[in-house]
Structure formats: C-alpha cells, structure tokens
Amino acid sequence: MISLEYFLGSFLTILTVFFISKINKNVSNSNRSFKFSQSHIFELTKPYQKPIVKNHTRRQSDIHYDKTNIKVLIMEDKAFWIKNNAIYTAAVDGDEVIKSSAEQVDIMGMDKVELDKMIFIVDQLTERQKHDRRNPGVE
Numbered sequence: 001m002i003s004l005e006y007f008l009g010s011f012l013t014i015l016t017v018f019f020i021s022k023i024n025k026n027v028s029n030s031n032r033s034f035k036f037s038q039s040h041i042f043e044l045t046k047p048y049q050k051p052i053v054k055n056h057t058r059r060q061s062d063i064h065y066d067k068t069n070i071k072v073l074i075m076e077d078k079a080f081w082i083k084n085n086a087i088y089t090a091a092v093d094g095d096e097v098i099k100s101s102a103e104q105v106d107i108m109g110m111d112k113v114e115l116d117k118m119i120f121i122v123d124q125l126t127e128r129q130k131h132d133r134r135n136p137g138v139e
Contacts, residue, residue, distance in 0.1 A: 070082075070083060071125050072097065073121055073124050073125055074092055075121065077091065077092050078090070078091060078092060079091075079092050079097045080105075080121050080125065081125065082122070082125050082126065086104050086105075087104070087105040087107070087118070087121070087122065088102055088103065088104055088105065089102070089103060089105050090102040090103070105118065
C-alpha cells in the first residue's frame with residue numbers, strides 16, 4: 001500500500017514536470033529572443049565594418065616619455081641605443097651600463113655580418129610596441 005502511494009506520487013510529479021516543460025517550450029518558441037555578448041556581435045559584424053584610420057596625434061605624455069626615456073638593447077655584454085639619429089654602444093657590467101665606455105658606432109667600416117647584426121639592433125630599437133604603456137584596446 002505504501003509503495004503504491006510513492007509510485008502514484010512520483011508518476012504525478014513526472015507528469016506535471018513534463019506538461020510544464022512542454023508549455024514553457026511553446027511559450028519560449030513564440031517569444032524567441034537571442035542574447036549575444038558584445039564580443040560575439042563584434043565578430044559577426046567585423047567583415048562589414050569599415051577600417052578605421054585614425055589621424056593619430058601624439059599625446060603630450062608620449063612626447064614627454066620619449067624625451068625622458070631611452071630604449072636600450074643589451075646584447076653580448078654591450079648596450080645599444082639611438083640618440084639624435086646616431087647609434088651608441090657601451091659596455092655592460094651585470095645590469096648596469098658603464099657610461100664612460102659609451103661611443104658612437106661606426107657603421108661604414110662594418111662587414112656584412114656586423115651590418116646585419118646592426119640592422120637587427122636598429123629594428124629592435126625603433127620598433128614601436130603597440131600596447132606599451134597604453135590601454136589594451138586597439139590603437
């Protein structure tokens with residue numbers, strides 16, 4: 001007798017859940033609304049967007065940063081940097097650049113291997129890092 005009551009109660013519960021889910025499914029199909037994230041919408045519309053070309057004006061903070069800081073590349077116990085359109089080198093002791101050993105690099109007297117190395121160094125020093133000290137967005 002007790003097991004029959006449990007069976008009837010379980011059957012009625014399953015039947016109720018089944019009918020409610022059917023009713024809910026019919027209601028949600030008639031009022032269909034899609035919700036997408038902002039990144040998903042951007043990816044969908046990306047092929048139709050015009051490329052944005054900004055007339056980028058240098059900010060005052062960029063100008064100050066470039067005046068007060070120098071980008072230095074350390075390779076093989078030598079430090080390289082560019083100042084006033086000239087390449088300079090100095091010896092390095094650990095993490096410190098020995099300023100008294102600074103000299104301008106003579107590119108004219110270099111062979112092909114040294115010149116290729118210098119081209120690599122200049123490329124690294126003049127490369128503008130896109131998200132260096134800026135927001136993570138697209139520039």
